[in-house]
Amino acid sequence: MKFLTAGESHGPQLTTIIEGLPSQLPLTAEDINPWLAKRQGGYGRGRRMQIETDQVLFMSGVRAGRTTGAPLTLVVENKDHRNWTEIMSPEPGNEPRKKSLTRARPGHADLAGGIKYRHKDLRDVLERASARETTMRVAVGAVALKLLSELDITGVNYVSSLCDIDSNVPFNWDLVDAIESSLVRCPDPEASQKMVERIDQAKKDGDTLGGILEVRFRNLPIGLGSHVHWDRKLDGRIAQAVMSVQAVKGVEVGYGFRGTRMPGSQVHDAIYREDGKGYYRLTNGAGGLEGGMTDGEDLVVRIALKPIATLMSPLPSIDVVTKQPADAALERSDTTAVPAAGVIMQCVIGLVLAEAILEKFGGDTLPEIQERLATYRGFVAEY
Numbered sequence: 001m002k003f004l005t006a007g008e009s010h011g012p013q014l015t016t017i018i019e020g021l022p023s024q025l026p027l028t029a030e031d032i033n034p035w036l037a038k039r040q041g042g043y044g045r046g047r048r049m050q051i052e053t054d055q056v057l058f059m060s061g062v063r064a065g066r067t068t069g070a071p072l073t074l075v076v077e078n079k080d081h082r083n084w085t086e087i088m089s090p091e092p093g094n095e096p097r098k099k100s101l102t103r104a105r106p107g108h109a110d111l112a113g114g115i116k117y118r119h120k121d122l123r124d125v126l127e128r129a130s131a132r133e134t135t136m137r138v139a140v141g142a143v144a145l146k147l148l149s150e151l152d153i154t155g156v157n158y159v160s161s162l163c164d165i166d167s168n169v170p171f172n173w174d175l176v177d178a179i180e181s182s183l184v185r186c187p188d189p190e191a192s193q194k195m196v197e198r199i200d201q202a203k204k205d206g207d208t209l210g211g212i213l214e215v216r217f218r219n220l221p222i223g224l225g226s227h228v229h230w231d232r233k234l235d236g237r238i239a240q241a242v243m244s245v246q247a248v249k250g251v252e253v254g255y256g257f258r259g260t261r262m263p264g265s266q267v268h269d270a271i272y273r274e275d276g277k278g279y280y281r282l283t284n285g286a287g288g289l290e291g292g293m294t295d296g297e298d299l300v301v302r303i304a305l306k307p308i309a310t311l312m313s314p315l316p317s318i319d320v321v322t323k324q325p326a327d328a329a330l331e332r333s334d335t336t337a338v339p340a341a342g343v344i345m346q347c348v349i350g351l352v353l354a355e356a357i358l359e360k361f362g363g364d365t366l367p368e369i370q371e372r373l374a375t376y377r378g379f380v381a382e383y
């Protein structure tokens, strides 16, 4: 399975084409739109999110609520485009355009992208570097999550820290409702409240906040990914998918960096087996991955997101046209994207898992994949 995304933040629409999906996967807009809405949500988002109501349109690959096996094309309209038609017009002329950007914003792609692609209006960089692009990764990820759910594989995402405020509630799967009802997608109600206040304060101060997200998946079969070659290792593929999302600065699996402070005897997970239950562990320091493959325990990935780069009290920078010092350009902006980013992370990790499933059990149709997975689970229980 492979996919491409296209579209600018203030262009007419965002597009994705997914190739390699099996046929017979039940799929409607209702499988995708709730994920788009969740990605738009979370306390701390800016005014743009009040303009957009992201809704997917199917342009190919689905008939009568089922995938056909043909490339699936999804489109989401940018409602804000109507305010940017002249600025975003592909027609030549009218230079410099309104809203041109010449004072490079630290923490953004502006300066490197301007130099690399020879743009002096850094909006030509901003428009594609923007995290608006993650709309399509969520749309395609929602399709992957649907495929996984048809195989009884489910996931969750939540915020475990926002700046210096930590969730103090250890995760368990019964916390999903608490996460969904928290304004910041944090399972700890007390920490949630503090996070909301912290975001209000940051907004007042013209500042921004980052944090840590966690994504978990359960009921993964043992042996997705591979130990035999570097680019087939599932941990490497997950790290690439996660690190490619705007503002992500770190990723760890299982105990991750914490494991470096513990002896091996406390990090690695002893192996047990019972007839009927098969192989299992009592701990999960590995976070569900050993040797680049799933080990049958929950996949546990933690992700660090840097604070939003656009500051209402801008940092010193340079105007790339005058070459003189100038404060960084100011754009309408989010105060934090930490809660929204968890949704994106679950989707991009879901995509990697769906790909790994298709590699191991790949078939042209969903029923074939379901049959092969069931046979394999039977084999694993007996092994």
Ligand SMILES: Cc1cc2nc3c(=O)[nH]c(=O)nc-3n(C[C@H](O)[C@H](O)[C@H](O)COP(=O)(O)O)c2cc1C
Pocket: 046, 107, 108, 109, 129, 130, 131, 134, 245, 246, 247, 248, 249, 308, 309, 310, 332, 333, 334, 335, 337, 340, 341, 344
């Ligand atoms: C969901 C989401 C929303 C974001 N919103 C903003 C924003 O409103 N303003 C901003 O300056 N950066 C925002 N960012 C972050 C920038 O897109 C990001 O810092 C920039 O692309 C450079 O990231 P990099 O250095 O990690 O590549 C957002 C990121 C995400 C994931």
Ligand SMILES: C=C(O[C@@H]1CC(C(=O)O)=C[C@@H](OP(=O)(O)O)[C@H]1O)C(=O)O
Pocket: 009, 046, 047, 048, 049, 052, 129, 130, 131, 132, 135, 246, 331, 332, 333, 334
């Ligand atoms: C549009 C989205 O996020 C945007 C990501 C973003 C950035 O610089 O990354 C900047 C803001 O856009 P604007 O400049 O239009 O206010 C965010 O709203 C979105 O998540 O759908």
